[in-house]
Amino acid sequence: xxxxxxxxxxxxxxxxxxxxxxxxxxxxxxxxxxxxxxxxxxxxxxxxxxxxxxxxxxxxxxxxxxxxxxxxxxxxxxxxxxxxxxxxxxxxxxxxxxxxxxxxxxxxxxxxxxxxxxxxxxxxxxxxxxxxxxxxxxxxxxxxxxxxxxxxxxxxxxxxxxxxxxxxxxxxxxxxxxxxxxxxxxxxxxxxxxxxxxxxxxxxxxxxxxxxxxxxxxxxxxxxxxxxxxxxxxxxxxxxxxxxxxxxxxxxxxxxxxxxxxxxxxxxxxxxxxxxxxxxxxxxxxxxxxxxxxxxxxxxxxxxxxxxxxxxxxxxxxxxxxxxxxxxxxxxxxxxxxxxxxxxxxxxxxxxxxxxxxxxxxxxxxxxxxxxxxxxxxxxxxxxxxxxxxxxxxxxxxxxxxxxxx
Amino acid sequence: xxxxxxxxxxxxxxxxxxxxxxxxxxxxxxxxxxxxxxxxxxxxxxxxxxxxxxxxxxxxxxxxxxxxxxxxxxxxxxxxxxxxxxxxxxxxxxxxxxxxxxxxxxxxxxxxxxxxxxxxxxxxxxxxxxxxxxxxxxxxxxxxxxxxxxxxxxxxxxxxxxxxxxxxxxxxxxxxxxxxxxxxxxxxxxxxxxxxxxxxxxxxxxxxxxxxxxxxxxxxxxxxxxxxxxxxxxxxxxxxxxxxxxxxxxxxxxxxxxxxxxxxxxxxxxxxxxxxxxxxxxxxxxxxxxxxxxxxxxxxxxxxxxxxxxxxxxxxxxxxxxxxxxxxxxxxxxxxxxxxxxxxxxxxxxxxxxxxxxxxxxxxxxxxxxxxxxxxxxxxxxxxxxxxxxxxxxxxxxxxxxxxxx
Numbered sequence: 001x002x003x004x005x006x007x008x009x010x011x012x013x014x015x016x017x018x019x020x021x022x023x024x025x026x027x028x029x030x031x032x033x034x035x036x037x038x039x040x041x042x043x044x045x046x047x048x049x050x051x052x053x054x055x056x057x058x059x060x061x062x063x064x065x066x067x068x069x070x071x072x073x074x075x076x077x078x079x080x081x082x083x084x085x086x087x088x089x090x091x092x093x094x095x096x097x098x099x100x101x102x103x104x105x106x107x108x109x110x111x112x113x114x115x116x117x118x119x120x121x122x123x124x125x126x127x128x129x130x131x132x133x134x135x136x137x138x139x140x141x142x143x144x145x146x147x148x149x150x151x152x153x154x155x156x157x158x159x160x161x162x163x164x165x166x167x168x169x170x171x172x173x174x175x176x177x178x179x180x181x182x183x184x185x186x187x188x189x190x191x192x193x194x195x196x197x198x199x200x201x202x203x204x205x206x207x208x209x210x211x212x213x214x215x216x217x218x219x220x221x222x223x224x225x226x227x228x229x230x231x232x233x234x235x236x237x238x239x240x241x242x243x244x245x246x247x248x249x250x251x252x253x254x255x256x257x258x259x260x261x262x263x264x265x266x267x268x269x270x271x272x273x274x275x276x277x278x279x280x281x282x283x284x285x286x287x288x289x290x291x292x293x294x295x296x297x298x299x300x301x302x303x304x305x306x307x308x309x310x311x312x313x314x315x316x317x318x319x320x321x322x323x324x325x326x327x328x329x330x331x332x333x334x335x336x337x338x339x340x341x342x343x344x345x346x347x348x349x350x351x352x353x354x355x356x357x358x359x360x361x362x363x364x365x366x367x368x369x370x371x372x373x374x375x376x377x378x379x380x381x382x383x384x385x386x387x388x389x390x391x392x393x394x395x396x397x398x399x400x401x402x403x404x405x406x
Numbered sequence: 407x408x409x410x411x412x413x414x415x416x417x418x419x420x421x422x423x424x425x426x427x428x429x430x431x432x433x434x435x436x437x438x439x440x441x442x443x444x445x446x447x448x449x450x451x452x453x454x455x456x457x458x459x460x461x462x463x464x465x466x467x468x469x470x471x472x473x474x475x476x477x478x479x480x481x482x483x484x485x486x487x488x489x490x491x492x493x494x495x496x497x498x499x500x501x502x503x504x505x506x507x508x509x510x511x512x513x514x515x516x517x518x519x520x521x522x523x524x525x526x527x528x529x530x531x532x533x534x535x536x537x538x539x540x541x542x543x544x545x546x547x548x549x550x551x552x553x554x555x556x557x558x559x560x561x562x563x564x565x566x567x568x569x570x571x572x573x574x575x576x577x578x579x580x581x582x583x584x585x586x587x588x589x590x591x592x593x594x595x596x597x598x599x600x601x602x603x604x605x606x607x608x609x610x611x612x613x614x615x616x617x618x619x620x621x622x623x624x625x626x627x628x629x630x631x632x633x634x635x636x637x638x639x640x641x642x643x644x645x646x647x648x649x650x651x652x653x654x655x656x657x658x659x660x661x662x663x664x665x666x667x668x669x670x671x672x673x674x675x676x677x678x679x680x681x682x683x684x685x686x687x688x689x690x691x692x693x694x695x696x697x698x699x700x701x702x703x704x705x706x707x708x709x710x711x712x713x714x715x716x717x718x719x720x721x722x723x724x725x726x727x728x729x730x731x732x733x734x735x736x737x738x739x740x741x742x743x744x745x746x747x748x749x750x751x752x753x754x755x756x757x758x759x760x761x762x763x764x765x766x767x768x769x770x771x772x773x774x775x776x777x778x779x780x781x782x783x784x785x786x787x788x789x790x791x792x793x794x795x796x797x798x799x800x801x802x803x804x805x806x807x808x809x810x811x812x
Contacts, residue, residue: 167730205571240646324573
């Protein structure tokens with residue numbers, strides 16, 4: 001069933017998608033749902049009584065309060081919004097609440113509580129191991145037993161479209177030098193990732209079971225984990241990535257409800273060795289997702305990673321994150337880690353695509369890139385199979401590199 | 407000059423200290439300043455107009471709004487509060503706002519934005535290197551050039567007095583086993599640290615200079631970075647500590663203004679190799695702090711770490727944290743890392759005190775500990791030289807271990 005709102009062919013936002021975001025209205029940030037080339041102003045719909053049930057959660061200018069209302073409210077609002085957009089008789093009341101996407105700027109869709117980045121692609125972990133630790137086994141012994149992850153900087157998670165200033169920092173001393181190098185990163189990179197937004201808090205001292213994960217995951221975003229490889233390589237032993245990542249992480253402006261991906265659920269790749277019981281379950285509780293991603297630099301597609309081959313699933317990441325009793329907060333964000341396959345044209349970072357800059361890629365017009373240059377725009381897009389042969393898109397996350405500041 | 411409020415000899419809270427905290431009032435959380443065995447209810451003082459200037463920032467039940475008001479307001483309020491508590495003529499108006507500390511429970515003093523943990527003790531880093539990487543150089547090449555740090559979990563930073571549930575998790579497989587161990591941590595540890603509370607935001611893309619650090623650091627807390635060594639040892643390569651730390655981090659309920667430590671400023675230990683320019687400065691901008699710490703397990707003192715020997719200073723940590731352009735938010739918390747000296751009775755963790763459990767310490771009554779047992783209470787205290795031979799104390803951070811949950 002289609003919407004009375006005109007939705008162009010190939011639009012990112014058919015009525016089967018309905019992602020949530022926050023746009024900058026004339027009087028401040030407002031919550032909206034994307035439909036075709038428009039946004040349905042849900043804050044306005046709540047104010048006008050078009051959404052039954054509790055609606056103050058939609059008037060806060062951020063998705064956090066809505067998320068905190070819990071999965072039953074997520075489903076109720078989703079059904080109500082879809083009905084309003086499909087029901088021709090609602091058009092008179094609803095149409096005044098449509099805003100053109102082209103006329104507004106998007107804001108951060110939610111306040112990030114804690115941000116955790118995982119490392120769930122076996123191919124990515126293997127590639128990075130080969131590049132950073134050429135003298136050791138590429139895949140470390142712990143990798144196959146648990147989803148390796150670390151905390152990132154929540155305060156520098158940025159909405160798509162925000163410029164990224166090239167970071168400065170220390171680099172490993174050159175052979176023979178006693179002093180480390182210092183200056184703007186010369187190995188600035190993207191990482192193509194998928195992020196999961198936690199919409200429900202958990203009690204400290206308890207753990208989320210695989211089978212409960214769906215009730216905690218509100219939605220899905222595209223995520224670019226910008227990385228300065230030269231800074232990272234010097235700092236990361238033994239406590240992990242820090243300044244090489246903390247300057248910026250970009251997410252898409254639209255959070256797609258997990259429900260919208262029901263038709264994209266696929267089995268996980270076979271996991272051997274068998275995971276421990278808290279990471280083991282049936283297909284329904286483990287669930288993989290068939291998300292087709294694409295990375296473009298200056299509008300030239302450089303990679304097409306496929307999420308379905310990721311080793312650790314979103315539910316496994318969440319179960320692992322809480323197995324030690326760490327509590328979840330509404331607004332927690334956890335990301336998959338770089339999505340890479342085994343073929344070069346599915347590598348999700350320049351580190352891998354250019355093998356640490358040694359094999360630059362062509363961008364057309366004679367342009368080549370080992371790593372990102374000032375002015376470059378990186379754009380990640382993604383879609384998944386939707387109901388009845390349709391597509392559910394993840395929108396995009398884009399960002400431009402600005403020169404380092406003094 | 408003393409206060410008209412009776413302050414017992416040896417009290418943690420003479421009028422020269424005046425730390426800020428949040429206590430649970432009958433109608434919700436209220437901001438207070440500690441004086442002797444009492445708390446001056448600053449929310450009440452603001453409501454009654456006893457504090458000139460803007461005071462709505464003191465009515466929010468959290469220190470964040472007050473911190474965001476900036477260093478000039480921090481100084482103004484501190485002077486005003488000290489005057490009210492010293493001036494006998496103010497007694498009639500102020501005395502009704504005193505609450506006995508014994509009658510109230512303390513709450514988290516501020517909302518933590520991002521939490522970063524550094525690794526600034528050379529002795530600690532050396533000890534950990536020897537224990538975790540016995541076959542390699544104890545101190546890694548990067549350590550002497552930059553303050554190594556990583557992001558921790560802000561959502562599990564807890565106020566002193568909160569119980570800590572023993573975490574569960576994966577452990578390295580025993581020799582010959584294919585499957586990792588799993589269960590409650592058998593190597594639960596404390597880390598005696600000092601935390602610095604950021605009270606001022608910075609712009610993304612800019613860096614805080616050493617000489618500016620004082621204007622960004624609102625105050626100081628004691629911090630216990632609870633650590634599960636068995637979980638940490640299995641997970642931490644290559645992305646750093648994660649579940650081995652993320653279950654709980656405890657801070658003292660009282661945030662001592664940085665100004666209160668003016669008499670405790672000492673020169674940093676000599677730094678060789680010379681740090682890069684952004685980490686180099688004169689004594690005033692680098693500033694070390696003479697903080698005397700003490701760790702007690704079940705009221706038996708097991709260690710007396712001295713903060714003054716830490717290699718990297720608070721200003722250096724802050725300058726490094728932002729050298730890549732990462733922005734600061736009000737409520738950011740960064741910690742020193744375990745404070746350890748070169749003598750065993752100044753080691754700040756059981757990992758070091760018992761050399762990874764191989765040399766248990768005595769707690770009296772025939773009790774010995776390799777690591778913490780259920781029911782154990784860990785209490786960190788600290789003080790520093792104050793003006794005119796007085797002491798400024800850091801209060802305490804205490805927590806009890808509860809058994810792991812199923």
